[in-house]
Structures are given as structure tokens and as C-alpha cells.
Amino acid sequence: MGANDQGVIGQPVRRKEDHRFLIGAGQYTDDVNVHGQTYACFLRSPHAHAVIKSIDTAKAKAAPGVVAIFTGADLTGVNGLPCGWLITGTDGKPMNEPPHPVLAQGKVRHVGDQLAIVIAETAVQAKDAAELIDVDYEVLPAVVNCVDALKPGAPQIHEQAPGNKCYTWALGDKAAVDAAFAKAAHVSKLDIVNNRLIPNAIEPRAALASYSRSDDSYTLYVASQNPHVERLLMTAFVLGLPESKVRVIAPDVGGGFGSKIYLYAEETAMVWASKQVNRPIKWAAERSESFLTDAHGRDHVSHVELAMDKDGRFLALRVDTVANMGAYLSTFSTCIPTILYATLLAGQYTTPAIHCEVTASFTNTAPVDAYRGAGRPEATFVVERIVHQAAVDMKMAQDEIRRRNFIHDFPYATPVALTYDTGDYDATLDGAMKTADVAGFAARKAESAKRGMLRGLGYASYIEACGLAPSNIAGALGARAGLFEAGQVRVNPTGSVTVFTGSHSHGQGHETTFAQVVAGRLGIDIENVEVVHGDTGRIPFGMGTYGSRSLSVGGTAIVKALDKVIAKGKKIAAHLLEAAEGDIEFKDGKFTVAGTDRSKAFAEISLAAYVPHNYPLDKLEPGLDETAFYDPTNFTYPAGTHICEVEIDPETGVVKVASFTACDDFGNIINPMIVDGQVHGGVTQGIGQALLENCVYDPESGQLLTGSYMDYAMPRADDVPSFKVETRVTPCTHNPLGAKGCGEAGAIGAPAAMMNAVHDALAEVGVTRIDMPASPHRVWQAIQSARA
Amino acid sequence: MSIPLSLTVNGKAVSATVDERTLLVELLRNHLNLTGTHIGCDTAQCGACTVQVDGRAVKACNVLAAQMDGAAVVTIEGLAAADGTLHPMQAAFKECHGLQCGFCTTGMVMSAIDLVARHPNADEQTIREELEGNLCRCTGYHNIVRAVATGAAAMAKQGG
Numbered sequence: 001m002g003a004n005d006q007g008v009i010g011q012p013v014r015r016k017e018d019h020r021f022l023i024g025a026g027q028y029t030d031d032v033n034v035h036g037q038t039y040a041c042f043l044r045s046p047h048a049h050a051v052i053k054s055i056d057t058a059k060a061k062a063a064p065g066v067v068a069i070f071t072g073a074d075l076t077g078v079n080g081l082p083c084g085w086l087i088t089g090t091d092g093k094p095m096n097e098p099p100h101p102v103l104a105q106g107k108v109r110h111v112g113d114q115l116a117i118v119i120a121e122t123a124v125q126a127k128d129a130a131e132l133i134d135v136d137y138e139v140l141p142a143v144v145n146c147v148d149a150l151k152p153g154a155p156q157i158h159e160q161a162p163g164n165k166c167y168t169w170a171l172g173d174k175a176a177v178d179a180a181f182a183k184a185a186h187v188s189k190l191d192i193v194n195n196r197l198i199p200n201a202i203e204p205r206a207a208l209a210s211y212s213r214s215d216d217s218y219t220l221y222v223a224s225q226n227p228h229v230e231r232l233l234m235t236a237f238v239l240g241l242p243e244s245k246v247r248v249i250a251p252d253v254g255g256g257f258g259s260k261i262y263l264y265a266e267e268t269a270m271v272w273a274s275k276q277v278n279r280p281i282k283w284a285a286e287r288s289e290s291f292l293t294d295a296h297g298r299d300h301v302s303h304v305e306l307a308m309d310k311d312g313r314f315l316a317l318r319v320d321t322v323a324n325m326g327a328y329l330s331t332f333s334t335c336i337p338t339i340l341y342a343t344l345l346a347g348q349y350t351t352p353a354i355h356c357e358v359t360a361s362f363t364n365t366a367p368v369d370a371y372r373g374a375g376r377p378e379a380t381f382v383v384e385r386i387v388h389q390a391a392v393d394m395k396m397a398q399d400e401i402r403r404r405n406f407i408h409d410f411p412y413a414t415p416v417a418l419t420y421d422t423g424d425y426d427a428t429l430d431g432a433m434k435t436a437d438v439a440g441f442a443a444r445k446a447e448s449a450k451r452g453m454l455r456g457l458g459y460a461s462y463i464e465a466c467g468l469a470p471s472n473i474a475g476a477l478g479a480r481a482g483l484f485e486a487g488q489v490r491v492n493p494t495g496s497v498t499v500f501t502g503s504h505s506h507g508q509g510h511e512t513t514f515a516q517v518v519a520g521r522l523g524i525d526i527e528n529v530e531v532v533h534g535d536t537g538r539i540p541f542g543m544g545t546y547g548s549r550s551l552s553v554g555g556t557a558i559v560k561a562l563d564k565v566i567a568k569g570k571k572i573a574a575h576l577l578e579a580a581e582g583d584i585e586f587k588d589g590k591f592t593v594a595g596t597d598r599s600k601a602f603a604e605i606s607l608a609a610y611v612p613h614n615y616p617l618d619k620l621e622p623g624l625d626e627t628a629f630y631d632p633t634n635f636t637y638p639a640g641t642h643i644c645e646v647e648i649d650p651e652t653g654v655v656k657v658a659s660f661t662a663c664d665d666f667g668n669i670i671n672p673m674i675v676d677g678q679v680h681g682g683v684t685q686g687i688g689q690a691l692l693e694n695c696v697y698d699p700e701s702g703q704l705l706t707g708s709y710m711d712y713a714m715p716r717a718d719d720v721p722s723f724k725v726e727t728r729v730t731p732c733t734h735n736p737l738g739a740k741g742c743g744e745a746g747a748i749g750a751p752a753a754m755m756n757a758v759h760d761a762l763a764e765v766g767v768t769r770i771d772m773p774a775s776p777h778r779v780w781q782a783i784q785s786a787r788a
Numbered sequence: 789m790s791i792p793l794s795l796t797v798n799g800k801a802v803s804a805t806v807d808e809r810t811l812l813v814e815l816l817r818n819h820l821n822l823t824g825t826h827i828g829c830d831t832a833q834c835g836a837c838t839v840q841v842d843g844r845a846v847k848a849c850n851v852l853a854a855q856m857d858g859a860a861v862v863t864i865e866g867l868a869a870a871d872g873t874l875h876p877m878q879a880a881f882k883e884c885h886g887l888q889c890g891f892c893t894t895g896m897v898m899s900a901i902d903l904v905a906r907h908p909n910a911d912e913q914t915i916r917e918e919l920e921g922n923l924c925r926c927t928g929y930h931n932i933v934r935a936v937a938t939g940a941a942a943m944a945k946q947g948g
Binding site: 014017019124287506676677685718 | 882916
């Protein structure tokens with residue numbers, strides 16, 4: 001199929017955006033420079049918890065090149081950073097929502113908390129001056145563990161959050177769950193820690209803020225996944241500016257994984273300060289700052305119990321979770337361990353009764369928020385670890401216990417508030433088992449044993465809820481923002497098309513995938529489609545990219561706009577062809593009078609729209625430029641099975657990933673090459689969580705012990721194998737693309753598949769529990785303890 | 789203290805006067821506006837700043853500009869032919885979808901070229917071990933490894 005017909009949809013089209021990246025012409029925020037720019041450095045707390053007795057900036061202000069220094073005391077009229085999701089607790093009260101100051105007010109609450117912005121002529125001068133600021137701290141005891149923070153006598157972090165509690169929240173029918181447990185033939189139980197992660201997009205956060213005296217407006221370049229949300233939160237909630245006076249540009253962004261969704265203090269302070277100094281201000285985080293201040297991910301401690309009948313049918317699931325919020329509530333922090341977590345606890349199974357209670361606590365650590373998967377990896381880990389354990393307890397095969405409990409009838413309403421529209425869980429389990437050669441596992445295990453190695457196989461049959469989501473339902477659940485997406489299709493006079501999308505691409509390849517959608521639907525060459533994103537000055541109000549929503553929500557908005565373009569094109573064609581509008585068909589880039597060979601090419605219609613000499617001006621406006629806002633009617637439900645095979649050296653504790661297979665159902669696929677790439681990356685982050693990555697704070701001092709790439713183990717090329725990935729398709733039933741989303745699946749399924757494999761391998765030496773990451777040290781120790 | 793420097797960058801003679809603390813990556817990005825070389829970590833761990841110095845891959849965040857007097861530096865901007873034809877390694881990264889956000893990519897390509905120079909027939913394991921010094925958070929390395937192998941084959945063909 002050629003690139004200029006509908007066949008472009010579903011093809012592995014090479015990416016349009018790649019050329020600029022490959023020649024070094026990408027424009028990331030730190031690559032942008034403006035005349036007269038100054039540089040910012042943020043003074044950060046070296047203590048996890050301390051009262052600020054005084055800040056003396058006099059010496060620093062006199063240092064060479066310093067333009068200005070501002071502390072929290074200077075930020076009059078500036079509010080704190082808002083939290084975008086209100087959780088109402090089981091007590092019926094709103095969550096405790098302490099202030100989140102842009103620059104510290106009176107107290108610092110985690111190492112890296114920002115106290116002052118130093119603005120100087122050069123970055124080095126700003127850094128030098130920051131070192132001259134004299135802060136007198138009264139250091140307080142700190143608490144970093146989310147369970148410890150809730151204990152009596154724990155250091156109190158916010159006066160507005162007694163006992164360091166943000167909320168206790170619950171979902172599900174507790175009475176039904178208790179009743180089911182009372183009649184269960186068997187109950188499997190596990191204690192689970194979902195380890196804390198640091199996102200580590202390779203591009204550190206960066207910003208460049210400018211103020212224009214000519215029209216009292218601001219321009220902010222920022223490494224963000226959602227520039228309109230950034231602008232809305234900053235203007236309406238913090239700075240009190242009209243949105244019309246602030247333009248936010250998120251140019252090329254070097255990865256986000258959730259960490260660049262949020263409104264951060266740094267760019268907010270810079271926008272405010274740019275007017276004070278009347279100079280542009282530039283800042284790029286050093287990696288150490290990224291470790292200390294990017295919103296972290298996960299950090300749950302859970303107890304889970306699964307009740308079964310004598311045949312291994314699930315009767316009820318009971319989950320208690322404590323979630324770490326960090327020192328302050330980041331933008332979407334509160335909905336991650338609740339709305340995006342507990343709702344996923346049905347997994348792929350017909351478990352009729354589920355109850356989950358979640359307590360969120362404050363600690364002296366960086367804020368925690370969505371990181372690739374956001375709540376759904378945590379839910380999958382709980383469900384798939386307990387299902388693995390249940391199979392072990394019931395002496396059933398891992399695939400058998402899953403099949404016996406799979407949902408088969410759709411739509412399916414879970415007991416935790418979601419309705420799955422479609423899926424075929426047997427198909428993805430079968431596919432994964434075949435590709436992973438499960439049949440040959442016993443022979444491979446025997447071969448490993450000959451070499452003194454332990455071999456294990458682990459499954460994860462995950463589900464996720466993506467395409468966030470119906471705004472009204474989200475609103476009822478506490479969202480303080482809409483969750484639609486916007487798309488604009490501007491047909492230019494000569495027939496090329498510029499697409500403006502509210503979605504933001506920071507690696508996902510939207511410039512290609514969305515162009516494929518447009519080229520395919522309009523029957524034009526993909527080279528004639530340009531996708532524009534990431535600039536509030538150019539695109540319609542959009543919600544940006546997170547939660548694997550770009551194609552299913554953002555893509556659908558574009559499709560809806562395309563529908564309007566085609567509908568208008570038919571009116572124009574009917575006029576030009578002197579036919580009834582109802583007789584015009586649009587196919588393969590041509591408007592044709594049905595049953596005749598009379599037609600007009602797409603470019604003829606666009607030209608007529610902009611040069612309306614022969615045009616029904618009495619009935620139709622000129623131009624061909626349509627916008628649509630799309631608010632989905634349901635979440636989408638990507639699902640699949642991941643199977644991991646590991647080999648463990650009991651002498652060293654080293655876990656080697658022998659193979660990793662993913663069989664996923666993402667609905668219809670526009671570009672399989674890009675989809676596979678998303679899975680590869682997600683799986684690697686999942687393997688990273690399971691084997692390597694761990695954010696560790698010192699429990700006494702609250703210092704971040706894993707604050708560099710020497711201490712925080714990122715997956716490197718030789719830590720992972722090549723992956724076997726494939727897809728099955730049940731199209732999403734409620735969006736015209738039939739797309740479900742693919743960005744997070746790898747990170748959702750992989751940790752559970754990995755750790756089930758590790759537990760499977762270690763079972764034969766008597767190890768029953770090992771927490772992530774299954775580092776050589778931990779594995780070796782667990783083996784030694786089991787042998788002792 | 790200011791230090792005068794003369795070197796070649798992408799084949800062109802360059803003179804600059806830099807502060808003694810200036811790193812090579814800062815010279816490239818801030819003085820010469822060659823922003824294709826990226827800063828990902830400042831500790832020589834991520835490899836996003838990899839360039840060639842006198843034919844060898846070097847992490848530009850870990851050498852001082854002052855050390856570069858007389859050196860021949862090649863950055864990502866200097867790889868493609870004058871007519872815009874991509875270097876075979878650049879082309880292979882596109883063909884194999886070896887990049888997503890693009891931030892690590894330029895350093896990854898520079899490392900890959902160095903890798904192939906030292907190991908023209910590298911197998912998958914060698915490629916993986918040799919890429920240890922370059923972090924990618926997007927691709928899971930799967931397609932980068934394919935790209936390096938594909939690029940190596942194309943470089944061999946071009947060389948022969």
C-alpha cells in the first residue's frame with residue numbers, strides 16, 4: 001500500500017520527527033535562548049525537616065553578576081501550588097491539603113525544598129551567589145517512610161495534617177467482602193511493598209520565562225507534558241494572571257513518564273520573577289536537582305488477601321494500602337493511589353466482591369505523583385502477585401487459575417466502579433504462552449539446574465484504565481479539571497493540512513501517528529500533514545499527554561474535526577459539482593457524485609474554500625478549518641499478558657532476564673512500529689523497578705541516598721534482553737479509532753511478571769518473600785536466610 | 789581567568805575565550821550554539837553529551853573546554869554529509885525506530901559510531917555491553933541495539 005491512501009493507517013511508517021533529532025536540530029527547552037536572558041539557581045534545603053529561623057541574602061546580593069534574589073517572604077500575592085484532585089475520605093471530610101509554597105515559608109520539609117531563587121547574568125554566577133546565602137535552620141526530626149509517618153509520635157510535618165495524614169479513603173462493598181471471606185475454602189495473603197521510583201527522563205526539567213512590558217504578557221518555555229494545564233494552574237491558582245497574558249510553550253521534550261505533567265515551583269517562581277527583573281530567566285535542572293525535586297513514583301505498602309472457593313474461583317479481594325504523598329501534594333498526587341489504583345483491583349477477573357482502603361501520608365520526601373502507569377502498576381502488582389500466590393497455595397497452574405477467573409462477557413461492570421467495554425483475555429494469555437514457549441520451560445529449567453542455576457517463570461495478566469476519561473465522572477470523583485482533548489484540522493488553500501492537537505509528544509511519535517490518521521482519513525500524502533503541539537499560543541485548549549490517552553482521546557478529537565472538514569467539503573463539492581449534498585461521497589481523497597465519474601480532488605475543494613469565487617457564500621462560510629473537543633464516554637481498557645523467564649545464580653544472587661514476552665491488546669493500531677517501541681520502553685522501566693531501581697532516603701536524616709546515577713540503578717542496555725512483543729485486537733467500542741492506548745502497559749505488566757518469575761525460581765530454595773528491587777544483595781540474602 | 793582556545797569543530801576552525809570552569813559541553817552549546825549535544829546528568833553517567841574528540845567518543849560534560857586546545861571535535865551536527873545525506877548510523881536509528889524523545893539519541897549515535905569503529909562486527913551482547921555508558925529511558929534499548937547492528941552493516945558496506 002502506498003503512503004497516500006488509507007493504507008497508511010496500520011503501517012510502520014518511519015517517524016517524521018526523527019530527522020531533526022538525528023541531526024541535532026531538536027529544540028528542547030534548554031536549547032532555546034532569548035536576548036538578554038539571565039540565569040536562575042535555586043537555593044535548596046540541605047535538611048529534610050527544619051524551621052527557617054532566618055535567611056540572609058545580603059552577601060549573595062552583592063556577589064558579581066547577581067540581578068536579584070527572592071525568597072518566600074518576597075512572594076506577596078503568590079499562592080501555593082494547587083492539587084488538582086480532591087479526595088473525600090471515609091469520614092466524609094475533604095482530604096487534608098496543606099499549603100505547597102512556591103518558595104519555602106517558615107519551614108523546609110524535604111531535602112531539596114526550594115528557599116530562594118537567585119538570578120544572575122550567568123549560570124555560574126547564580127550558583128556562586130546561592131552559596132553565599134546564609135540560612136539559619138533549626139533542624140527537626142524527619143520521617144521518610146509512609147507507614148512510620150502515621151505512627152504516634154512521628155514528627156509532624158504540617159499543622160494542617162494532624163498525624164501526617166492526608167486522607168483515608170475506601171472503595172468497594174466491605175460487608176460483601178467480609179461475608180465472602182467467612183465462607184472461603186482458602187485465603188491467600190501477602191504483604192507487598194511497591195518500591196519508590198525516580199522517573200529520570202533523560203532531559204532534566206528546564207524553563208525559560210520572559211516578560212513583555214509592551215503588552216504585560218509572559219512567555220514560558222518549559223519541559224512539560226501539558227502546557228495548557230500548566231498555564232491554567234499557574235495563572236488561575238497561583239499567580240492570579242489572566243490566561244490570555246501567559247503563553248506556555250513546551251517544545252521538544254526529552255521524555256516525561258509523568259514527571260513533567262505537574263506545575264512545579266521553579267517555573268512558577270521564574271514567571272513571577274521575570275516581571276520583577278524585567279529580564280528573561282533561564283534554568284535547567286542539574287541531575288541532582290532532578291533526583292531531589294522531580295515528583296517521584298509508587299511508594300505503597302499493602303496487605304492483600306484473596307478469598308477462594310475450593311476450585312480456586314476468586315470470591316473476594318481485600319486490600320489495605322498506605323501511600324506516600326511526600327512532603328507536599330503534587331498536582332495529581334492524590335488520585336493516583338485511589339482513583340487510578342483501587343478501581344483496577346478487579347484485574348482481568350470476575351472477583352465479585354472487592355474492598356480497598358487507602359491511607360495517604362505526608363513524609364519528609366519529595367512529592368510523589370504519577371509515574372508511567374500511575375496507580376495501575378501498583379494495582380496490577382497487588383492483583384498478579386496474589387494470584388500467583390493463590391495458584392501456588394492451591395497447587396494450580398498459573399495459567400489455569402487465571403483462565404478459571406477471567407472475565408468473558410462484555411461489557412463487564414466490576415465491583416470497583418469501572419465497566420470494561422471489551423477484551424479477550426484468553427487470546428492474549430494464549431499468545432504470550434505460545435511465544436514464550438511455556439511448553440519448553442521444564443526442559444530449560446532442567447538445563448539451568450544442571451549448571452546450578454535457578455529458573456523461574458512469571459505471569460502478569462494486567463488491565464489498565466486509560467484514555468482519561470469522562471469529565472463528568474472524573475469531576476464526581478474529585479477531579480478539579482476536565483479530561484477532554486482538543487483537535488484542530490486546518491486545511492490550507494492548496495490542500496496541505498496543519499493539525500493542532502492538545503496532546504503533547506515527548507517521545508510518543510504523535511507527529512507521525514496523528515499524521516497517519518489524517519492522511520489516511522483524507523486520502524492525502526502523509527508528507528502534506530504537519531502536526532503542531534505544545535504551544536498555548538497556537539493550539540486549542542487541550543489537556544496534554546498522560547495516562548496513555550493521546551490516540552484514544554487526542555486522536556479522536558482530530559477524527560471529529562476531520563469529520564467536520566469532510567462534511568463541509570461535501571457541501572462545497574455539491575455546489576461545484578451541481579449535485580445534491582446527499583449524493584456526494586468522499587473516498588480516496590476525492591469528492592464524487594455517487595454513481596458517476598464526476599469528482600473534485602481534495603485540493604480543489606480546499607482551494608475553493610479559500611478562493612470562494614464559485615461558492616455558496618449565502619449558505620456557507622469560506623475557509624476549511626475545523627476544531628473539535630472530544631470528551632470520552634468511558635475509559636479504555638488495554639489488557640494483556642506478560643510472561644517473564646528469569647535465571648538466578650544462587651551463588652551471587654544475580655537475576656538475569658532470560659526472556660520477556662508481551663502479548664497486548666491495545667485495540668486498533670495506527671503504527672505498529674511505534675506501539676512496539678512503547679512496549680519495549682515500558683517493559684524496561686518495569687524491569688528496572690523489579691530488579692534495579694529503588695529510591696532510598698536515610699530513615700534518620702531524611703537524606704536522599706540514591707541521588708545520582710551512581711546510586712540509583714537505571715536499566716542499561718546490558719541489563720535487559722531483546723523483547724518478544726505482539727498484539728491481539730479487540731477494538732475499543734466507544735471511540736471511532738477503536739484505540740485503547742499503549743504507553744504504559746509495559747511498566748504496568750512487567751514488575752509483576754518479573755517478580756512472579758523471581759518467586760517461582762526461588763521457591764525451590766524455600767524463599768517465600770522478596771521485595772522489589774530483587775537486587776543481587778537481596779536475593780543472595782534471602783537464599784542464605786532460607787537455607788539457614 | 790580567561791583561557792584562549794583554538795580547535796576545530798566539525799571541520800571548521802574555532803577560536804574562543806572561556807572561563808577556566810567551562811566544560812566542553814558548555815563551549816559547544818553556549819559559545820558555538822551546537823545544541824545537539826545534550827546535558828543529561830553532569831556526572832558522565834548518561835552519555836547524552838557524547839561527542840568525538842580526535843576520533844574517540846568523549847563525554848563532553850566531563851572534560852574542560854581548556855583541554856581542547858588543538859583538538860578536532862565532531863558533534864552530531866557534523867555527521868551528515870554536506871548535501872544533507874545522513875550518516876549510516878543516523879539513518880539506521882530512523883529506520884529501526886531507535887529513538888523516541890530524541891534527547892539521548894545524539895549521544896547514543898556518537899557512541900555507536902565509536903563502538904563500530906572498535907568492534908566492526910559486534911554481536912548483540914557486545915553492542916549491549918558497549919552501550920553501558922549511554923542511558924535511554926524511552927526505548928528499552930531494543931531498537932537501539934538493532935539500529936547499531938544495522939548501522940554497523942551499512943558503515944561496513946560504505947567503507948568497502
